[in-house]
Amino acid sequence: MGSGPRIAIVGAGPAGAFAAVCLWELRREAQVDLFERLPTPWGLLRGGVAPDHQEIKRLDDTFDRETLARGCRLFGNVEVGVDVSHEELMRHYTAVIYATGAQTDKSLGIPGEELPGSWAATEFVAWYNGHPDYRGLDFDLSPRRAVVIGNGNVAADVTRMLVRSLAELERTDVADHALEALRQSRIEEVVVLGRRGPAQMAFTSSELRELGELDGVELRVDPQEVELDPLSRSWLEERGTFTARKNVQLVREFAARPERTDARRRIVLRFLRSPVEIRGGGRVEAVDVGRNEIVQAGDGSLRPRPVNGDVETIECGLVLRSVGYRAVPLPGVPFDERSFVLPNDRGRVLGADGEPLPGVYAVGWIKRGPTGILGTNKRDADETVRCLVEDLAADRVPVPPDPDPEKIVALLAERNPDVVTVEGWRAIDADERQRGSREQRPRVKLSSRDELLAAAKPAAERPTGP
Amino acid sequence: MTYVIAGSCIKDDSCIEVCPVDCIHPKPGDPDFETAEQLYIDPEICIDCDACVEACPVDAIFPEAFTPEKFAYALDLNAEFFAQRSIEERTAA
Numbered sequence: 001m002g003s004g005p006r007i008a009i010v011g012a013g014p015a016g017a018f019a020a021v022c023l024w025e026l027r028r029e030a031q032v033d034l035f036e037r038l039p040t041p042w043g044l045l046r047g048g049v050a051p052d053h054q055e056i057k058r059l060d061d062t063f064d065r066e067t068l069a070r071g072c073r074l075f076g077n078v079e080v081g082v083d084v085s086h087e088e089l090m091r092h093y094t095a096v097i098y099a100t101g102a103q104t105d106k107s108l109g110i111p112g113e114e115l116p117g118s119w120a121a122t123e124f125v126a127w128y129n130g131h132p133d134y135r136g137l138d139f140d141l142s143p144r145r146a147v148v149i150g151n152g153n154v155a156a157d158v159t160r161m162l163v164r165s166l167a168e169l170e171r172t173d174v175a176d177h178a179l180e181a182l183r184q185s186r187i188e189e190v191v192v193l194g195r196r197g198p199a200q201m202a203f204t205s206s207e208l209r210e211l212g213e214l215d216g217v218e219l220r221v222d223p224q225e226v227e228l229d230p231l232s233r234s235w236l237e238e239r240g241t242f243t244a245r246k247n248v249q250l251v252r253e254f255a256a257r258p259e260r261t262d263a264r265r266r267i268v269l270r271f272l273r274s275p276v277e278i279r280g281g282g283r284v285e286a287v288d289v290g291r292n293e294i295v296q297a298g299d300g301s302l303r304p305r306p307v308n309g310d311v312e313t314i315e316c317g318l319v320l321r322s323v324g325y326r327a328v329p330l331p332g333v334p335f336d337e338r339s340f341v342l343p344n345d346r347g348r349v350l351g352a353d354g355e356p357l358p359g360v361y362a363v364g365w366i367k368r369g370p371t372g373i374l375g376t377n378k379r380d381a382d383e384t385v386r387c388l389v390e391d392l393a394a395d396r397v398p399v400p401p402d403p404d405p406e407k408i409v410a411l412l413a414e415r416n417p418d419v420v421t422v423e424g425w426r427a428i429d430a431d432e433r434q435r436g437s438r439e440q441r442p443r444v445k446l447s448s449r450d451e452l453l454a455a456a457k458p459a460a461e462r463p464t465g466p
Numbered sequence: 467m468t469y470v471i472a473g474s475c476i477k478d479d480s481c482i483e484v485c486p487v488d489c490i491h492p493k494p495g496d497p498d499f500e501t502a503e504q505l506y507i508d509p510e511i512c513i514d515c516d517a518c519v520e521a522c523p524v525d526a527i528f529p530e531a532f533t534p535e536k537f538a539y540a541l542d543l544n545a546e547f548f549a550q551r552s553i554e555e556r557t558a559a
Binding site: 053055058062204205206207209242243373375379 | 473494
């Protein structure tokens with residue numbers, strides 16, 4: 001049994017993984033255990049990043065090398081709050097770092113949002129990425145037109161996935177059930193609605209450029225919608241970011257392109273448009289879309305404001321809304337119901353009295369809200385872990401009553417016979433990669449809990465197949 | 467020659483930490499760091515040492531001559547990012 005502080009990280013996504021890496025750098029003797037609700041680690045790297053962005057998924061090698069291969073233990077398929085409580089973790093660990101992310105999506109708050117055919121884009125993402133809780137969703141891709149609401153990276157991802165050719169998708173690790181559904185897809189056009197104008201777009205210029213360069217796909221932008229209003233024009237000239245200027249330049253180029261008749265599918269970017277109602281008799285048939293104008297708010301920021309009475313109807317059979325993620329409360333720890341984060345000061349979770357709860361920390365989206373890109377979590381983790389290391393040095397963290405590292409293993413085994421350890425995950429990973437290599441794909445994902453848990457078992461315990 | 471960062475950059479700063487001539491920007495703390503969608507290499511300062519390529523966990527950095535077709539735009543983009551900065555900003559360590 002080692003003598004270093006024992007740290008539980010709840011959530012093995014990018015924020016949790018970066019926190020583990022950071023602990024190794026700042027307190028090498030720390031014993032780190034990663035708790036993960038799914039049988040597989042790396043969170044949105046596996047379940048969020050789009051299958052056609054495989055190069056980004058390569059970060060999993062770094063995570064593995066710098067956490068699991070250095071001795072972090074993994075307790076996968078374990079849900080904190082269900083299989084083990086916060087109080088129990090505090091009995092066995094010097095500190096607990098919550099890295100649970102933002103597990104649900106924001107709604108639009110408009111009529112018809114609940115109609116069949118209207119989905120959160122994150123559900124579509126989890127489905128095509130083989131998240132075991134979403135594989136049963138039944139996306140009807142028989143309509144000719146889909147509407148994507150939002151202008152961020154998730155909106156860009158789902159749009160690409162709807163229009164990519166099968167030849168491209170078949171080389172990725174898209175879940176097999178999604179590949180099958182996309183094979184039958186009759187979607188011809190994806191309309192992407194942005195509530196603000198081209199100067200305020202949330203796409204990165206590289207996401208936007210990619211939408212314009214997809215094989216066999218026409219990108220259409222109405223030249224009139226690319227004209228900037230005076231407020232946006234002067235903002236862009238005076239204070240526009242490098243990305244905003246690139247984006248405006250790109251949409252102008254797109255708008256000037258001649259129409260294509262040879263395209264297989266089409267993306268239509270619409271600006272200054274907000275959905276006001278989703279309509280249909282029993283399922284989605286159309287979206288009513290209102291026009292916005294850009295106005296200056298009291299704080300000087302530029303905001304969209306609806307122009308009364310200017311509503312058009314876009315017929316469609318599929319609506320994917322992508323207007324942001326939202327975190328959910330965790331049992332046993334405080335939650336800020338207004339900002340949807342754990343109340344915290346630089347990662348130290350605060351109690352009702354505003355004072356830090358000794359030994360409880362937060363990192364990633366549950367700490368700062370759902371913003372930033374993958375690498376943002378590295379700096380975020382650095383901030384949290386520095387606070388923890390400082391607290392350890394100052395004896396501000398209580399000694400756990402029962403620090404024996406085997407106790408938690410025994411406790412989990414009592415509660416849950418299917419805990420996935422590092423060895424179990426390695427077996428899943430090897431299985432998926434091996435299936436992938438037979439099909440010239442990076443991996444073929446196992447996407448049901450049963451399949452994943454079976455693959456995680458040592459070969460001797462597995463039922464013998466044909 | 468120079469090295470080039472493509473749009474698959476995740477901004478984890480690994481390259482900044484290893485660059486011996488500080489030619490990768492913006493850096494954490496810079497006013498435009500948070501809004502930057504990726505990091506960029508200053509082609510005027512880069513010494514082609516390859517350290518950043520080794521450090522990048524998502525293989526988003528390429529020697530100019532070996533930049534894949536789909537990232538061909540990145541060469542101009544990296545240069546353009548620095549064209550808007552002053553010489554002091556570009557050489558400040």
